[in-house]
Amino acid sequence: MNRISNLERLKEKTIGIEHEDPNLTSAMERRAMIMSVADSNAIEGIYTSEERIAGLVSGKTAPRGHDEEEIIGYRDALRYIHANHEKINLDKETLLEIYHILMSHTGTEDLGFKTRDNVIAERDAKGDLIMLHRTVPADETEWCIDQLLGAFWEARNDLEINKLLLIPCFVMDFLRIHPFIDGNGRMSRLLTTLLLYQEGYDIGRFVSMESKINSSKDLYYDSLAQSEEGWWDNECDYNPFISYFLDQLFLCYRELDLSIRDSFKSRRPSGRIDEYLRICILPVSKKELCNMFPEISETTVERTLKRLLDSGIIETIGSSRSTRYIGKK
Structure with a gap:
């Protein structure tokens, strides 16, 4: 609980920080947007050059090829969350709306929940297959999403449950259901940003959580694997993934603090x-x-x-x- 208390204090410290140092925070927002778009896609093996990513994120560069269409879809979905998080209600329609935005540039016609079974392919840094993970069958997906959303809101309305801890639990269950035929990993990171916003953690504006995940992919997949063991029998342990999530969230705040330090070092005494x-x-x-x-x-x-x-x-x-x-x- 010490980590949670510390994160709650950090959350309070950053309220209104954009008014304290607007030049610094504006620059950090631009950088975080670029890094979030680049790294969330990179986790899934979707890339473009460093020279093109900034232009794609700003809208000054037109996409070339399927990878860049995927990239600008993530850009649009993330922009939507940044701009509308206060009025977005987490429900089935919201999941479908965000997914539609994510995939809107790819020409895919599968914009609803999956209609055929799929698996999670875990690959190493070279792209070689490590393991295939079972997911919820297509004909049970919508029912499972209804159950997930119902359980989430029931827990969120329980005053004895810390709301921050619900986010990694929701994300892990979402990934195990794997409700869409493609884009589930990127959707999980968009939902992480949305849920953090809705609990008052707006750190994703200034520092990329997606970059923290991409730079610790082994830990990310290991913690997921540990937590998912026993999921099908309702005997899983969420703690490994919760711990990973809290660690990465703290690292985001530490990066913000280091950026503030660097900014002040360059000022007059x-x-x-x-x-x-x-x-x-x-x-x-x-x-x-x-x-x-x-x-x-x-x-x-x-x-x-x-x-x-x-x-x-x-x-x-x-x-x-x-x-x-x-x-x-």
Whole structure:
């Protein structure tokens, strides 16, 4: 539960962060969009060149070939979620609508739930087949989706259940059902972004969760495999995939914090410590502040910290040598 409490605190720290440093957050939003589109597709073996991806995401470059049609479909679906997450209701119609957007440029006619059975093909980095995973038969898919959505909303309305933990559980069940003939992995990541938004975690605007997954694919597939064992007998253990999900979510916040640090390092000394402590996401020690701002004396850093503490602008975490500082929200 410590990880969950920490993530909830990080969520609160980032509320309104775009107003604190609009230049930085605007640049991060553009970068996150490009990386999310590129990496979510890359996980599925869908690629284009680095030179073309930015143009495809911005709409300045027209798609060439099937892979790029898949890529701009993900772009459109992700844009839709970023723009409409507050009014989207997670139901069967929403799943079909997002899937329709995802596949809208590919010319596919299979825009509903699958009408024929499929399997999950797990491949290594070279593209060689490792294992085939069984999925729900086509004629049971819609019923299973109804059950999944019903169970999700029942749990979400239970005040004793932490809502953040429901997201990886929903995603894992969705992947095991595999409701569409194609695009299930990308759909699962779009739904992850949507559900995070709806629980107040808008980190996906600034840092790509898809990139975290792509850079840890082995852990991703291993945690899924561990959690899915026993799924067909209703005896699976969601904890491995929950743990993986929470780790990657924290890494997104850490990347945001590092970007803020890098931004402040390039600014003029006057007022920078005050500004940084107001906006930083993770607690920082006096030593780290001195390293960040080497042109400011340790005495001045100490004096600034005391002033900010006395005025109630920042607070301490830990004690003695482990003391760290963070702005109050």
